[in-house]
Amino acid sequence: xxxxxxxxxxxxxxxxxxxxxxxxxxxxxxxxxxxxxxxxxxxxxxxxxxxxxxxxxxxxxxxxxxxxxxxxxxxxxxxxxxxxxxxxxxxxxxxxxxxxxxxxxxxxxxxxxxxxxxxxxxxxxxxxxxxxxxxxxxxxxxxxxxxxxxxxxxxxxxxxxxxxxxxxxxxxxxxxxxxxxxxxxxxxxxxxxxxxxxxxxxxxxxxxxxxxxxxxxxxxxxxxxxxxxxxxxxxxxxxxxxxxxxxxxxxxxxxxxxxxxxxxxxxxxxxxxxxxxxxxxxxxxxxxxxxxxxxxxxxxxxxx
Numbered sequence: 260x261x262x263x264x265x266x267x268x269x270x271x272x273x274x275x276x277x278x279x280x281x282x283x284x285x286x287x288x289x290x291x292x293x294x295x296x297x298x299x300x301x302x303x304x305x306x307x308x309x310x311x312x313x314x315x316x317x318x319x320x321x322x323x324x325x326x327x328x329x330x331x332x333x334x335x336x337x338x339x340x341x342x343x344x345x346x347x348x349x350x351x352x353x354x355x356x357x358x359x360x361x362x363x364x365x366x367x368x369x370x371x372x373x374x375x376x377x378x379x380x381x382x383x384x385x386x387x388x389x390x391x392x393x394x395x396x397x398x399x400x401x402x403x404x405x406x407x408x409x410x411x412x413x414x415x416x417x418x419x420x421x422x423x424x425x426x427x428x429x430x431x432x433x434x435x436x437x438x439x440x441x442x443x444x445x446x447x448x449x450x451x452x453x454x455x456x457x458x459x460x461x462x463x464x465x466x467x468x469x470x471x472x473x474x475x476x477x478x479x480x481x482x483x484x485x486x487x488x489x490x491x492x493x494x495x496x497x498x499x500x501x502x503x504x505x506x507x508x509x510x511x512x513x514x515x516x517x518x519x520x521x522x523x524x525x526x527x528x529x530x531x532x533x534x535x536x537x538x539x540x541x542x543x544x545x546x547x548x549x550x551x552x553x554x555x556x557x558x559x560x561x562x563x
Contacts (some may be wrong), residue, residue, distance in 0.1 A: 394425030
């Protein structure tokens with residue numbers, strides 16, 4: 260698939276402080292990409308440049324082939340965003356606020372009901388914004404970002420300052436929305452491990468530098484970290500009984516229509532030889548690495 264976002268040699272400084280230093284990466288279409296790193300690594304600056312809100316000092320950037328600074332209107336038409344600390348009118352009702360934004364974007368009024376359902380806000384349509392918890396304020400932000408059916412969602416620290424339960428709910432919502440709507444999603448976060456259940460792609464940053472980026476399978480193999488294979492088969496229980504005998508299988512879990520195979524780092528070759536062999540026997544339909552240990556990945560990337 261062609262990349263939705265391409266950055267080449269981006270630089271940005273605030274006075275004498277270099278926020279971005281020769282940043283290069285790309286994000287493929289349809290990915291859920293994590294823009295990951297500690298606070299101060301340049302994630303928010305990168306998102307602002309992608310939106311055309313901030314002018315870069317040097318380098319090149321393209322979003323859907325457009326330069327965000329020179330062609331901001333074209334980019335913003337295709338992008339939805341949730342900023343790290345959004346502000347909404349506290350006395351406005353949730354449904355009315357969404358209808359107003361839909362009207363501004365030229366979206367049909369019927370879209371509001373759909374977005375309320377998608378984000379779990381239907382029962383809060385008549386509630387005032389000030390009455391929402393932080394978790395539901397983030398749901399509102401996501402609903403607003405989805406007005407107009409954007410092809411790219413940029414979510415800046417969407418789980419920051421949420422309690423653990425609310426963080427899990429927001430991440431599950433993001434995952435479900437991507438699967439249903441098919442948009443490319445970029446999530447910035449300094450809480451790296453929690454995104455491993457969501458991300459299919461990762462860009463690791465530190466002190467304004469991109470340390471590495473790539474698909475989860477690619478990075479897992481490169482750095483030898485534990486990973487999970489998602490495997491489909493006609494008879495999952497029979498397949499599980501075969502896989503659990505293998506030395507490389509740390510554990511096997513049955514899901515709804517798929518099987519999750521946990522593999523230790525360094526065992527990918529053995530796992531894929533076995534999966535290919537089982538496919539020849541008709542026991543495996545498809546398999547791919549979906550998730551890896553993001554926390555361990557980051558530690559190894561920083562230490563290299």
